[in-house]
């Protein structure tokens with residue numbers, strides 16, 4: 287099998303399905319074919335990289351030189367990147383092929399892909415349902431075999447939740463494991479580059495290639511990068527479930543039942559499974575939404591009609607800003623900018639922002655203390671399976687509840703993975719989430735491989 291045949295296979299899949307599923311916003315067909323020929327030559331000469339022949343799709347929040355970068359927003363219409371994100375460049379250096387940019391919620395804000403300026407991607411298992419978000423297109427593309435692996439971003443669950451909704455694996459590595467250079471910023475102290483794929487081996491390989499220090503992002507950890515591909519050791523572990531998460535009223539009973547089956551399987555495979563407790567569960571979402579809105583309001587101030595993308599003239603500078611932003615940013619993005627501006631305003635800063643920072647620390651301390659006693663915390667990835675398109679669009683609070691289980695890892699900075707464990711009675715996928723200590727992706731991949 288040659289790489290050029292492989293690329294042709296994925297291009298055919300995209301041609302057949304993308305019109306319905308809306309997973310890709312741009313497809314780089316000619317370029318991918320050209321690259322595939324040169325990689326085929328390298329394979330012949332024995333000079334091909336570690337990812338030779340891996341066909342990868344990237345979320346529309348990653349810079350790829352001379353290609354669109356629109357964050358699924360009207361405000362960046364026509365914008366082209368002048369450089370390539372470090373994470374993506376490292377894949378290219380190992381001969382991966384970037385097949386296209388994928389649909390997502392505008393600026394990665396959302397849980398259903400309905401906030402995209404291009405309309406939602408569709409869940410391939412049932413097209414009336416959402417694929418999850420914000421990396422919806424990335425999950426759809428993997429689940430429907432339009433590419434082998436997708437690169438998404440995870441600020442509060444945006445890789446894991448769509449992975450769970452579409453039946454793929456989704457990894458959010460430790461914060462600072464992978465460079466954010468060239469990833470459009472949403473909430474900088476939460477944003478993580480994530481990976482969606484069908485096998486643990488693919489995820490391990492891509493993680494290994496993307497991770498590690500980067501001169502363009504001083505926040506990347508200097509920790510050595512293990513060979514994740516050699517991490518699948520079949521070790522036995524101590525796994526904790528937090529009873530408060532399983533008793534939460536929003537949790538669908540089918541997901542709960544199947545999680546309990548996984549716990550039984552883990553026990554019979556020789557792992558230790560124990561109950562632990564979290565007192566901060568009700569504070570996870572408020573803390574996450576106060577802090578990410580604050581960071582977003584500051585990060586998104588750069589989209590002002592001057593520096594990037596679209597401009598709507600308004601007579602003077604002030605009204606040009608106003609017109610450009612009012613006309614070209616979506617409802618959810620505006621909601622976050624306004625909330626964020628409010629919590630950062632002089633009179634409310636201490637009441638909201640400072641308080642949320644303190645609570646963040648308490649959540650982190652509690653989470654870390656649990657992970658000092660157990661290797662992993664296991665939970666559902668989501669309280670529900672994929673809901674219908676339109677069902678929650680007008681109800682942001684309900685939509686935010688989708689992130690109940692995923693935000694803890696981002697608030698704390700620890701790695702987390704979602705793996706598919708089954709289906710509900712409508713045939714929609716169910717995912718289970720595992721979190722572990724910072725920089726312990728290796729064990730996370732090992733246990734995932736054993737559960738799958």
Ligand code: GLN
Nearest residue numbers: 394395396441442443444
């Ligand atoms: N659904 C969450 C939000 O809207 C997570 C987004 C993300 O991880 N990018 O903020």
